[in-house]
Amino acid sequence: MLGLRFSRLVHAAIASGALILGACPDAPGDTETGTETDTDSSDTDTTSDPPDPTTGFPPPPPPPPGDITPPALAGVTMIDQFTLQLSFTEAIAPVDTVNPKRFRLSLARGYFGTYGGQPGTYLRDPRYYNFVEYCPPPPPGCYYDPQPYYCYYGGCYYQPSPPLQIADVFNHYSDATQVILSLTAPIQPSLCDILNSPEDPVIDFVLHLHYAGGGLSQVTDLAGLPLAPIADAWVKNQTNYYNYMNSTPFSNFNPFLPIPCTLF
Protein backbone atom coordinates (compact mmCIF):
# COMPACT_ATOMS: atom_id res chain seq x y z
CA MET A 1 0.00 0.00 0.00
CA LEU A 2 1.42 3.33 -1.13
CA GLY A 3 0.89 5.23 2.12
CA LEU A 4 2.36 2.58 4.39
CA ARG A 5 5.36 2.01 2.14
CA PHE A 6 6.13 5.72 2.06
CA SER A 7 5.58 5.99 5.81
CA ARG A 8 8.21 3.30 6.45
CA LEU A 9 10.67 5.10 4.19
CA VAL A 10 10.14 8.40 5.98
CA HIS A 11 10.57 6.92 9.44
CA ALA A 12 13.74 5.17 8.27
CA ALA A 13 15.09 8.44 6.90
CA ILE A 14 14.33 10.17 10.19
CA ALA A 15 16.00 7.40 12.14
CA SER A 16 19.10 7.66 9.95
CA GLY A 17 19.28 11.43 10.40
CA ALA A 18 18.65 12.14 6.72
CA LEU A 19 15.45 13.93 7.67
CA ILE A 20 14.91 16.01 10.79
CA LEU A 21 11.65 16.62 12.55
CA GLY A 22 12.02 20.21 13.70
CA ALA A 23 11.28 22.83 11.10
CA CYS A 24 13.04 25.51 13.18
CA PRO A 25 10.78 28.23 11.79
CA ASP A 26 11.78 30.68 14.48
CA ALA A 27 15.37 29.70 15.06
CA PRO A 28 17.86 32.17 16.40
CA GLY A 29 19.64 33.98 13.64
CA ASP A 30 16.48 34.25 11.62
CA THR A 31 17.43 36.30 8.61
CA GLU A 32 14.23 38.15 8.03
CA THR A 33 15.09 41.50 6.59
CA GLY A 34 11.92 43.43 7.14
CA THR A 35 11.95 46.89 8.59
CA GLU A 36 9.44 48.94 10.40
CA THR A 37 7.90 49.89 7.09
CA ASP A 38 8.53 46.57 5.43
CA THR A 39 5.95 44.05 6.41
CA ASP A 40 5.33 40.84 4.55
CA SER A 41 3.83 41.97 1.31
CA SER A 42 2.54 38.52 0.49
CA ASP A 43 0.62 38.18 3.69
CA THR A 44 -2.73 36.67 2.94
CA ASP A 45 -4.53 39.13 5.15
CA THR A 46 -3.51 42.21 3.23
CA THR A 47 -6.14 42.01 0.54
CA SER A 48 -8.89 43.42 2.66
CA ASP A 49 -7.33 45.62 5.25
CA PRO A 50 -9.92 47.07 7.56
CA PRO A 51 -10.16 50.83 7.64
CA ASP A 52 -7.71 52.57 9.92
CA PRO A 53 -9.74 53.15 13.08
CA THR A 54 -7.90 56.39 13.79
CA THR A 55 -8.36 58.39 10.61
CA GLY A 56 -11.07 60.65 9.45
CA PHE A 57 -11.75 62.36 12.74
CA PRO A 58 -11.04 65.93 13.82
CA PRO A 59 -8.49 66.43 16.60
CA PRO A 60 -9.73 66.15 20.18
CA PRO A 61 -10.66 69.31 22.07
CA PRO A 62 -7.90 70.93 24.11
CA PRO A 63 -7.75 69.77 27.72
CA PRO A 64 -9.06 72.05 30.42
CA PRO A 65 -6.43 73.95 32.40
CA GLY A 66 -5.07 72.17 35.43
CA ASP A 67 -4.33 68.68 34.16
CA ILE A 68 -1.43 68.68 31.74
CA THR A 69 -0.33 65.09 32.24
CA PRO A 70 -1.78 62.59 29.81
CA PRO A 71 -2.74 59.17 31.09
CA ALA A 72 -0.34 56.29 30.71
CA LEU A 73 -0.82 52.56 30.76
CA ALA A 74 0.90 51.08 33.79
CA GLY A 75 0.13 47.39 33.41
CA VAL A 76 -2.04 44.71 31.84
CA THR A 77 -3.18 41.59 33.64
CA MET A 78 -5.23 38.53 32.68
CA ILE A 79 -8.35 38.23 34.77
CA ASP A 80 -9.60 35.09 33.06
CA GLN A 81 -9.35 33.46 29.66
CA PHE A 82 -11.61 36.08 28.09
CA THR A 83 -10.67 39.21 30.03
CA LEU A 84 -7.76 41.63 30.36
CA GLN A 85 -7.56 44.42 32.89
CA LEU A 86 -5.68 47.61 32.06
CA SER A 87 -4.27 49.72 34.89
CA PHE A 88 -3.70 53.42 34.16
CA THR A 89 -1.81 56.09 36.03
CA GLU A 90 -4.99 58.11 36.56
CA ALA A 91 -8.74 57.93 36.14
CA ILE A 92 -9.96 57.28 32.63
CA ALA A 93 -12.98 58.92 31.00
CA PRO A 94 -15.87 56.69 29.90
CA VAL A 95 -14.76 54.37 27.13
CA ASP A 96 -18.19 53.48 25.80
CA THR A 97 -17.43 54.96 22.39
CA VAL A 98 -13.85 53.71 22.11
CA ASN A 99 -13.48 51.39 19.12
CA PRO A 100 -12.14 48.03 20.37
CA LYS A 101 -10.14 47.80 17.14
CA ARG A 102 -7.84 50.47 18.51
CA PHE A 103 -6.38 47.65 20.59
CA ARG A 104 -4.59 44.58 19.30
CA LEU A 105 -2.60 41.78 20.92
CA SER A 106 0.67 40.44 19.57
CA LEU A 107 2.93 37.61 20.50
CA ALA A 108 6.23 39.47 20.32
CA ARG A 109 9.49 37.61 20.00
CA GLY A 110 12.64 39.47 20.90
CA TYR A 111 15.86 38.19 19.37
CA PHE A 112 19.04 39.58 20.84
CA GLY A 113 21.32 38.77 17.90
CA THR A 114 23.42 36.42 19.97
CA TYR A 115 23.81 33.88 17.17
CA GLY A 116 24.29 36.39 14.37
CA GLY A 117 21.70 38.14 12.28
CA GLN A 118 19.93 41.28 13.26
CA PRO A 119 18.51 41.83 16.70
CA GLY A 120 14.91 42.82 16.56
CA THR A 121 11.34 42.30 17.62
CA TYR A 122 9.06 40.04 15.61
CA LEU A 123 5.32 40.42 16.06
CA ARG A 124 3.01 37.53 15.32
CA ASP A 125 -0.70 37.01 15.53
CA PRO A 126 -1.17 35.20 18.86
CA ARG A 127 -3.92 32.96 17.50
CA TYR A 128 -1.24 30.87 15.80
CA TYR A 129 0.15 30.00 19.22
CA ASN A 130 -3.24 29.71 20.92
CA PHE A 131 -4.19 26.15 20.04
CA VAL A 132 -7.61 24.64 20.63
CA GLU A 133 -8.36 20.95 20.46
CA TYR A 134 -10.60 19.78 17.65
CA CYS A 135 -12.00 16.31 17.22
CA PRO A 136 -13.52 16.03 13.74
CA PRO A 137 -15.77 13.21 12.67
CA PRO A 138 -14.03 10.86 10.24
CA PRO A 139 -14.67 11.75 6.61
CA PRO A 140 -17.50 9.76 5.05
CA GLY A 141 -16.73 6.79 2.90
CA CYS A 142 -13.40 5.91 4.44
CA TYR A 143 -14.39 2.52 5.79
CA TYR A 144 -13.00 -0.11 3.45
CA ASP A 145 -10.37 -2.82 3.17
CA PRO A 146 -7.48 -2.59 3.34
CA GLN A 147 -7.57 -0.09 6.15
CA PRO A 148 -7.33 3.43 4.71
CA TYR A 149 -4.18 5.48 5.10
CA TYR A 150 -4.79 8.78 3.33
CA CYS A 151 -8.57 8.76 3.75
CA TYR A 152 -8.26 9.11 7.49
CA TYR A 153 -7.72 11.97 9.87
CA GLY A 154 -7.75 10.05 13.09
CA GLY A 155 -8.54 11.35 16.51
CA CYS A 156 -8.19 14.87 17.81
CA TYR A 157 -5.67 17.53 17.00
CA TYR A 158 -4.83 21.09 17.89
CA GLN A 159 -5.42 24.00 15.57
CA PRO A 160 -5.08 27.77 15.87
CA SER A 161 -7.89 29.40 17.78
CA PRO A 162 -10.32 31.83 16.18
CA PRO A 163 -8.89 35.36 16.00
CA LEU A 164 -7.77 36.59 19.41
CA GLN A 165 -9.08 40.14 19.17
CA ILE A 166 -10.51 42.74 21.52
CA ALA A 167 -14.28 42.36 21.52
CA ASP A 168 -15.28 45.21 23.83
CA VAL A 169 -13.95 47.91 26.14
CA PHE A 170 -15.44 48.73 29.54
CA ASN A 171 -14.63 51.01 32.45
CA HIS A 172 -14.09 49.12 35.70
CA TYR A 173 -17.27 49.29 37.76
CA SER A 174 -15.58 50.74 40.84
CA ASP A 175 -12.03 51.82 40.00
CA ALA A 176 -11.79 54.62 37.43
CA THR A 177 -8.11 53.92 36.79
CA GLN A 178 -8.94 50.46 35.44
CA VAL A 179 -10.33 49.49 32.05
CA ILE A 180 -11.53 46.02 31.08
CA LEU A 181 -11.04 44.42 27.68
CA SER A 182 -13.00 41.34 26.67
CA LEU A 183 -11.57 38.98 24.06
CA THR A 184 -13.21 37.30 21.09
CA ALA A 185 -11.66 33.92 21.95
CA PRO A 186 -10.31 32.41 25.16
CA ILE A 187 -6.62 32.36 25.96
CA GLN A 188 -5.43 28.75 25.85
CA PRO A 189 -2.76 26.92 27.85
CA SER A 190 -0.54 26.60 24.75
CA LEU A 191 -0.15 30.39 24.58
CA CYS A 192 0.69 30.55 28.26
CA ASP A 193 3.21 27.74 27.83
CA ILE A 194 5.17 29.96 25.48
CA LEU A 195 4.95 32.96 27.78
CA ASN A 196 5.92 30.94 30.82
CA SER A 197 8.71 28.92 29.23
CA PRO A 198 12.03 29.16 31.05
CA GLU A 199 13.79 32.44 30.53
CA ASP A 200 16.11 32.32 27.54
CA PRO A 201 18.92 34.87 27.22
CA VAL A 202 18.72 34.63 23.44
CA ILE A 203 15.01 34.78 22.66
CA ASP A 204 12.12 36.03 24.70
CA PHE A 205 8.39 35.79 23.99
CA VAL A 206 5.88 38.20 25.44
CA LEU A 207 2.20 38.85 24.95
CA HIS A 208 1.75 42.58 24.41
CA LEU A 209 -1.10 44.99 23.93
CA HIS A 210 -0.91 47.61 21.19
CA TYR A 211 -2.99 50.75 20.93
CA ALA A 212 -3.64 53.28 18.18
CA GLY A 213 -4.53 56.77 19.32
CA GLY A 214 -5.68 59.87 17.47
CA GLY A 215 -9.05 61.10 16.30
CA LEU A 216 -12.24 61.11 18.29
CA SER A 217 -13.38 58.45 20.70
CA GLN A 218 -9.96 57.53 21.91
CA VAL A 219 -8.92 56.67 25.45
CA THR A 220 -8.53 59.87 27.48
CA ASP A 221 -8.27 60.92 31.08
CA LEU A 222 -11.01 62.96 32.73
CA ALA A 223 -9.47 66.16 31.37
CA GLY A 224 -9.63 64.82 27.84
CA LEU A 225 -5.90 64.23 27.50
CA PRO A 226 -5.37 61.23 25.23
CA LEU A 227 -3.49 58.04 25.86
CA ALA A 228 -0.40 57.96 23.63
CA PRO A 229 -0.17 55.22 20.97
CA ILE A 230 1.58 52.01 21.96
CA ALA A 231 3.55 50.45 19.08
CA ASP A 232 0.55 51.21 16.90
CA ALA A 233 1.97 49.94 13.59
CA TRP A 234 0.66 46.52 14.62
CA VAL A 235 -2.86 47.96 14.91
CA LYS A 236 -2.74 49.94 11.68
CA ASN A 237 -1.23 47.24 9.50
CA GLN A 238 -3.50 44.35 10.50
CA THR A 239 -1.11 41.82 9.01
CA ASN A 240 -0.17 38.55 10.67
CA TYR A 241 3.53 39.45 10.81
CA TYR A 242 5.45 42.62 11.57
CA ASN A 243 9.10 43.15 12.39
CA TYR A 244 11.14 45.84 14.09
CA MET A 245 14.64 45.13 12.82
CA ASN A 246 18.04 46.29 13.96
CA SER A 247 16.86 47.48 17.33
CA THR A 248 17.12 46.20 20.84
CA PRO A 249 14.27 43.76 21.44
CA PHE A 250 11.08 45.44 22.62
CA SER A 251 12.69 48.91 22.50
CA ASN A 252 9.94 50.03 20.11
CA PHE A 253 7.32 49.35 22.76
CA ASN A 254 6.78 52.43 24.88
CA PRO A 255 5.80 51.50 27.46
CA PHE A 256 6.94 47.89 27.41
CA LEU A 257 4.33 46.01 29.42
CA PRO A 258 4.41 42.23 28.93
CA ILE A 259 1.17 40.54 29.93
CA PRO A 260 2.02 37.69 32.29
CA CYS A 261 -0.06 34.54 32.19
CA THR A 262 -1.26 33.37 35.58
CA LEU A 263 -4.26 31.39 34.39
CA PHE A 264 -2.98 27.85 34.14
Place this chain on the structure above:
Amino acid sequence: MHPALHPGSPPPADDEDVEFLLRAVPELAFFPELADCVGTGGYDGPWPPGREAFAGRDLADLRDRALRGLEALADRAERERSGGLAFIVRTLTYFLVGPAALPAVEHPLLVALLLRGAARTHEGADTALEIARAMDRWG
Protein backbone atom coordinates in the same frame (compact mmCIF):
# COMPACT_ATOMS: atom_id res chain seq x y z
CA MET B 1 -7.32 22.71 5.20
CA HIS B 2 -5.52 19.86 6.90
CA PRO B 3 -4.62 21.21 10.37
CA ALA B 4 -0.96 20.33 10.04
CA LEU B 5 -0.68 22.66 7.05
CA HIS B 6 -2.07 25.75 8.79
CA PRO B 7 0.03 28.87 9.26
CA GLY B 8 1.80 28.63 12.58
CA SER B 9 1.50 24.86 12.80
CA PRO B 10 4.28 23.31 14.87
CA PRO B 11 6.77 20.91 13.33
CA PRO B 12 6.22 17.23 14.17
CA ALA B 13 7.53 16.23 17.57
CA ASP B 14 7.27 12.45 17.31
CA ASP B 15 6.35 9.52 15.07
CA GLU B 16 2.65 10.06 15.63
CA ASP B 17 2.91 13.64 14.40
CA VAL B 18 4.84 12.45 11.36
CA GLU B 19 2.11 9.95 10.51
CA PHE B 20 -0.47 12.68 10.86
CA LEU B 21 1.49 14.91 8.50
CA LEU B 22 2.08 12.26 5.86
CA ARG B 23 -1.67 11.88 5.53
CA ALA B 24 -1.89 15.51 4.43
CA VAL B 25 -0.50 14.78 0.95
CA PRO B 26 -3.91 14.60 -0.79
CA GLU B 27 -4.74 18.09 0.50
CA LEU B 28 -1.29 19.38 -0.29
CA ALA B 29 -1.87 18.46 -3.95
CA PHE B 30 -4.58 21.14 -4.02
CA PHE B 31 -2.33 24.01 -2.97
CA PRO B 32 -2.10 26.65 -5.72
CA GLU B 33 1.67 26.32 -5.85
CA LEU B 34 1.16 22.87 -7.40
CA ALA B 35 -1.57 23.83 -9.84
CA ASP B 36 0.83 23.70 -12.80
CA CYS B 37 1.63 20.09 -12.00
CA VAL B 38 -1.86 18.80 -12.64
CA GLY B 39 -1.91 17.36 -16.12
CA THR B 40 -4.80 17.22 -18.54
CA GLY B 41 -6.05 14.03 -20.07
CA GLY B 42 -3.82 11.05 -20.49
CA TYR B 43 -6.25 8.73 -18.77
CA ASP B 44 -9.74 7.89 -19.86
CA GLY B 45 -10.37 4.64 -18.02
CA PRO B 46 -12.57 4.00 -15.00
CA TRP B 47 -12.10 5.83 -11.72
CA PRO B 48 -9.91 5.40 -9.79
CA PRO B 49 -6.90 4.48 -11.90
CA GLY B 50 -4.23 2.22 -10.45
CA ARG B 51 -0.50 2.40 -10.77
CA GLU B 52 -0.53 0.22 -13.88
CA ALA B 53 -2.31 3.02 -15.75
CA PHE B 54 0.82 5.17 -15.48
CA ALA B 55 3.53 2.52 -15.46
CA GLY B 56 6.17 3.00 -18.10
CA ARG B 57 5.33 6.64 -18.77
CA ASP B 58 8.02 9.28 -18.87
CA LEU B 59 7.10 11.47 -15.91
CA ALA B 60 10.31 13.50 -15.71
CA ASP B 61 8.49 16.70 -16.61
CA LEU B 62 5.98 16.14 -13.82
CA ARG B 63 8.86 15.60 -11.41
CA ASP B 64 10.49 18.89 -12.47
CA ARG B 65 7.28 20.85 -12.09
CA ALA B 66 6.56 19.25 -8.73
CA LEU B 67 10.01 20.27 -7.55
CA ARG B 68 9.33 23.88 -8.48
CA GLY B 69 6.00 23.70 -6.73
CA LEU B 70 7.61 22.32 -3.59
CA GLU B 71 10.15 25.13 -3.65
CA ALA B 72 7.28 27.63 -3.73
CA LEU B 73 5.59 25.76 -0.88
CA ALA B 74 8.81 25.94 1.13
CA ASP B 75 8.64 29.72 0.73
CA ARG B 76 5.04 29.65 1.93
CA ALA B 77 6.02 27.56 4.96
CA GLU B 78 8.69 30.08 5.88
CA ARG B 79 6.37 33.01 5.31
CA GLU B 80 3.56 31.47 7.35
CA ARG B 81 5.83 29.98 10.00
CA SER B 82 4.25 26.60 9.33
CA GLY B 83 6.45 23.90 10.79
CA GLY B 84 4.09 21.17 9.61
CA LEU B 85 4.11 22.36 6.02
CA ALA B 86 7.88 22.83 6.13
CA PHE B 87 8.38 19.25 7.24
CA ILE B 88 6.11 17.65 4.65
CA VAL B 89 7.68 19.76 1.88
CA ARG B 90 11.17 18.80 3.00
CA THR B 91 10.22 15.12 3.17
CA LEU B 92 8.55 15.03 -0.23
CA THR B 93 11.50 16.87 -1.79
CA TYR B 94 13.95 14.43 -0.22
CA PHE B 95 12.18 11.54 -1.94
CA LEU B 96 11.63 13.45 -5.20
CA VAL B 97 15.20 14.24 -6.27
CA GLY B 98 18.66 13.03 -5.35
CA PRO B 99 19.86 9.63 -4.26
CA ALA B 100 16.67 8.84 -2.33
CA ALA B 101 14.36 9.70 -5.22
CA LEU B 102 11.48 7.27 -5.66
CA PRO B 103 9.88 6.14 -8.93
CA ALA B 104 7.06 8.51 -9.81
CA VAL B 105 4.39 5.88 -9.18
CA GLU B 106 5.78 5.37 -5.65
CA HIS B 107 5.99 9.05 -4.70
CA PRO B 108 2.80 10.11 -2.88
CA LEU B 109 2.74 13.67 -4.18
CA LEU B 110 3.35 12.64 -7.78
CA VAL B 111 0.66 10.00 -7.41
CA ALA B 112 -1.75 12.58 -6.00
CA LEU B 113 -0.99 14.91 -8.90
CA LEU B 114 -1.41 12.14 -11.46
CA LEU B 115 -4.74 11.27 -9.89
CA ARG B 116 -5.83 14.90 -9.98
CA GLY B 117 -5.08 14.96 -13.69
CA ALA B 118 -7.04 11.77 -14.21
CA ALA B 119 -9.90 13.10 -12.10
CA ARG B 120 -10.59 15.86 -14.57
CA THR B 121 -12.51 13.50 -16.77
CA HIS B 122 -14.52 12.12 -13.86
CA GLU B 123 -17.09 14.45 -12.42
CA GLY B 124 -16.77 15.00 -8.69
CA ALA B 125 -13.46 13.14 -8.44
CA ASP B 126 -11.12 16.14 -8.19
CA THR B 127 -11.51 16.63 -4.45
CA ALA B 128 -9.05 15.93 -1.65
CA LEU B 129 -11.31 13.23 -0.24
CA GLU B 130 -11.64 11.39 -3.57
CA ILE B 131 -7.91 11.69 -4.23
CA ALA B 132 -7.26 10.26 -0.75
CA ARG B 133 -9.53 7.31 -1.49
CA ALA B 134 -7.85 6.75 -4.84
CA MET B 135 -4.40 6.85 -3.22
CA ASP B 136 -5.51 4.18 -0.76
CA ARG B 137 -6.51 2.01 -3.73
CA TRP B 138 -3.39 2.80 -5.75
CA GLY B 139 -1.72 -0.42 -4.77
